[in-house]
Amino acid sequence: MNLVASTHRDALTRFGHALSDTTRTQALLRLRTGSAYPADLATAIGVSRQTLSNHLACLRGCGLVVAVPEGRRTRYELADEKIAHALGDLLGLVLAVDPACCADASADECC
Numbered sequence: 119m120n121l122v123a124s125t126h127r128d129a130l131t132r133f134g135h136a137l138s139d140t141t142r143t144q145a146l147l148r149l150r151t152g153s154a155y156p157a158d159l160a161t162a163i164g165v166s167r168q169t170l171s172n173h174l175a176c177l178r179g180c181g182l183v184v185a186v187p188e189g190r191r192t193r194y195e196l197a198d199e200k201i202a203h204a205l206g207d208l209l210g211l212v213l214a215v216d217p218a219c220c221a222d223a224s225a226d227e228c229c
Contacts, residue, residue: 141170146177155193184197
């Protein structure tokens with residue numbers, strides 16, 4: 119596999135991992151409209167600061183968000199404006215879900 123294909127595959131894998139958790143998805147969607155402080159994000163999403171901190175660390179590790187120090191506080195924002203565009207494109211999708219695909223639609227492995 120060439121380097122470009124490997125890089126693209128890795129980027130999509132990281133993006134998919136980030137979106138696989140509802141807390142991380144909510145954080146990305148909120149950051150899509152502008153930067154925010156962790157405490158404000160935690161309150162808006164309805165999770166503890168510690169929980170959000172763990173998810174922000176994951177998003178940083180995936181390369182999707184960056185931490186911007188501001189004195190004693192840290193503000194978070196998307197690492198690239200293209201991420202906001204990609205999220206917007208994903209939100210515009212209408213998926214045709216086939217209920218016959220999964221034996222039990224309530225199973226965690228199924229959408």
